[in-house]
Amino acid sequence: MSDPRKPNAKDFRVAIIGGGMCGLACAVGLARLAGIQAEVFEAAPKFEEVGAGVGLGPNALRALDRLGVLDAVLAQTEDADRTARRMVFVSGLDQHEEVYDYNNSSELTPADTGIGIYRPAFLDAVLLLVDPKTTHFNKRCTSVSSTASGAYCIHFADGTSHEADLVIGADGIKSVLRTAVVSTEKKVLQFTNTVAYRGLVPRETLERDGMKIDMSQRVYCFVGIDKHIIAFPIRSGKIINIVAFATDNSVPAGSVEVTGPWVEPVPQQEVLDKYEGWGPDVMIMLNHLKNPSKWFIHSLTPLQTFIREKIALVGDAAHGMAPHLGSGVGQGFEDVFVLCELLAHPSTNLSNLEDVLKAYDALRVPRANMVLERSHRAGVIYEAYGKPGYESAGDMEGHLAGIWEPIWRHDLDADVASAIAGLQQRGAFSAAD
Template sequence: HSTYSPHRKVMTLLNTIPEKSEPVSRDSKPRPKFRVAISGGGIAGSYLAVALSKYPDIHVNLYEAAERFTEVGAGLTVWGRTWAALSSIGVESTLRDVETASAATSPSCDGMKSAVRRCMMEKKVSEGLTDFSKYIDPVWTGRVAYRVLIPVERFPISVREDPNFVRPVKHIVRYCIADGSMMNVVGFVSQPELAETLYDSPWSTECETEEFINCYPEWEPEVLEMLKLADKPMKLAIHDLRPLPVYVSGNVALVGDAAHAMTPHQGTGAGQAIEDACVLASLLGHPSTTLDTLSCALKAYEEIRLPFANNVLMRSRLAGLLYEFNSECGDDYTAIHSILEHQFDWVDGDGVKQQIQKALTKMEDRK
């Protein structure tokens, strides 16, 4: 069994074989208009299953390799636009009532290694589109991250109040989770010259505190004091995907990390996965979507979500470079500030309601 991951990519496989026509008794449920098979029970897969469950004419199967669902990771950033998508399936009231919900799962690498994406891209290659081979596997960014959770009560007051830290090719971020009781500390170390080379070690391993500390020699005393509090940090190789040219092939749609696995520098990998699922569920559940018009729904999903999510993916990649003075701006603070001012403009762009409406319009135009 593979390890459960909150962002395990999620693809949607739509069965094109309609149910055999048989007499239906008065008391039986109507036969579904089609079946949806969801591969992966992570955030996007679970959201999609719940969202589709409100449509009685859609039969849903959710496939997850993990033996059980567990809490993994160190909290998620939930933007207002993501909150709107969660609210649409009734999650909002549950989260408001559960104080520990803030210590939710966080991104991991498993979702990037989508077998479905591999099959989709290999098929494109076999059809003569050889350039699609570069979209099969994730690419290493040349960056590793050391992540650890530390009880806030262990932090001296001065360290609690210090800002995040940035230097060339390295930076450290931290923020509170679990209702302010834990501090999530993540230190990034980059080798830009190794970007898109093969990372031939395990992508996720536990390491010693000394290794973490040794990455930041001669940094501020408060930084070293903080890092000494780390107990068995996790070392993570940061990978992402090249922006895919397609999310849909036939009746198969890529959702979440399988479509646009991204770096964590804008805190939105999970949010974009949820938006994918929200838009796709609305299209599949629409009364005009049938087995015959399924392709119109999937292409509308791709037309709306692909450019938006790919844009966020690239912005997240650029943010990581800017934070460590590795972008074309170098250490030009004025230029960096000018770009960072607009790095999160997408947050105020079309929300899920607007995206759904545009997708429905595109779907109807295709019919």
């Protein structure tokens, strides 16, 4: 744990709004890389994650490693074994014929591995690294205003406020901080017309009921028309994380407004009805999906910028995306790593913070938006297997091969080095540092 008495190594104060996976990773990264004790403001009464799995690709693990978070996460979970996150695509119907094995996309290298992890275990591990004196609960940010001295006053729903020089918005897809960064006139958040039914099922129960596909190692994607199901093992293969997606393509994306909650419990029968006629292994999985939750999947239209002055967005606040490439939080960890590295640079101080955030923006906007757009495209491909979509496995392969490599095999250190070189060239950083 960082030493609470240690003064900030920098001449600016940092506030992080939102204590989800990205906000907390950011607090740890700032303390470890930059010696900055950021204050974290969380709307909920405690830090909490949904009881579900999350897949972390090789790029996400590299970012977590560099932030000083990965070892703690691996030590806390039963999911320390890295496996290739490469999917096997099988038909959702009939006897689940293999459609495409992503192992055929390119040669597998040791650096291509990731993990599937139980989200609450991730949070428990990261919390051990965060100084509790810097965390504040029941602090729902409502707005941010500028002060006469050039700092920010962060306002909370309970009537209190807090002053900081740099505000990091890690407040998720419904971000309030985003309204301080981009124009509120343009609608940037839309319902994708896709819902996801989620649940966890013990693997041995599935096997006992005759599931033929071996779910102990690989990530499976069951494909069909307007629907697909992702299933992968967590907790050393003991538990299977199941996410069943269904899309209403009868109306254009963005035309439906979800006015109720975006997550709600639903009767299991709703899920069984939705997938009626799908193959035997799918029905075994769904028959065991007790107490499923239904998620209305929203996505941002790509933002032109993640910053304004000394406010920066990270994670879903910046690029909330459809989860079809399992890369949303991985992009958030990349944001956090790049931001922490730039803030940690010896030349970074209050006087050049805006230049530093511009460098962050120049790197992160194109990359995270590329992943956002690919994620959307992947969902369309997964849900086009069969009439009237791609009828042959070869068609699917042609569209899927190579889709992950640019996400997984990216060199973040080279990004940071080029940003620093740019800051030096523009005179924002001294060339000597």
